[in-house]
Amino acid sequence: MSYKFCVSCGTALEESAPFSPQLCNNCGTRHYHNSKPCSGALVVQDGRVLLARRGVEPFKGYWDIPGGFLEAGEHPEVGAIRELAEETGLRIRLNGLLGMYMDRYGSDGAWIINIYYVAEVLGGTLAVMDDVAALEWFALQDLPGEFAFEHQNQVIEDFKQWLENKESNMKKYEVSLNNQDIVQ
Numbered sequence: 463m464s465y466k467f468c469v470s471c472g473t474a475l476e477e478s479a480p481f482s483p484q485l486c487n488n489c490g491t492r493h494y495h496n497s498k499p500c501s502g503a504l505v506v507q508d509g510r511v512l513l514a515r516r517g518v519e520p521f522k523g524y525w526d527i528p529g530g531f532l533e534a535g536e537h538p539e540v541g542a543i544r545e546l547a548e549e550t551g552l553r554i555r556l557n558g559l560l561g562m563y564m565d566r567y568g569s570d571g572a573w574i575i576n577i578y579y580v581a582e583v584l585g586g587t588l589a590v591m592d593d594v595a596a597l598e599w600f601a602l603q604d605l606p607g608e609f610a611f612e613h614q615n616q617v618i619e620d621f622k623q624w625l626e627n628k629e630s631n632m633k634k635y636e637v638s639l640n641n642q643d644i645v646q
């Protein structure tokens with residue numbers, strides 16, 4: 463999680479307190495350890511959700527909600543749509559913001575902040591792509607055992623809540639984020 467050397471001048475850095483930036487004593491550069499943002503979507507069709515079996519480490523072979531790391535300057539909505547296209551071949555429409563979930567990723571335990579949307583299929587053909595080993599639709603009462611990431615259990619619980627007020631949640635999302643402009 464911490465830097466060994468200054469990215470600007472190469473001076474060796476000391477460990478900082480958790481959550482604090484590391485300061486280079488030579489040139490003054492601060493090295494922040496911000497959580498990395500990820501974006502994904504729970505795509506729903508006929509009451510089932512689309513999950514991806516991971517084809518790469520960490521947690522290779524575990525089921526995952528499709529999504530991934532955002533690129534520089536990329537809006538999370540755009541990132542979710544891009545990741546779903548890359549991993550599943552599907553074009554999706556976002557119908558709601560489900561929430562944001564903290565977790566840790568990989569062997570160095572880097573913090574990630576995961577932003578999830580509820581989505582539906584607009585087009586495309588389902589195809590296993592990118593770093594995915596398998597794709598499958600699951601009924602909520604028949605989900606596979608363990609998820610790759612702890613927070614995804616909470617995502618599913620929140621999604622069940624979300625469904626209880628589906629119409630108003632969808633309306634709220636359209637109004638608050640005006641997502642049609644971004645999706646196009």
Ligand SMILES: [Zn+2]
Nearest residue numbers: 468471486489
């Ligand atoms: Zn420096």
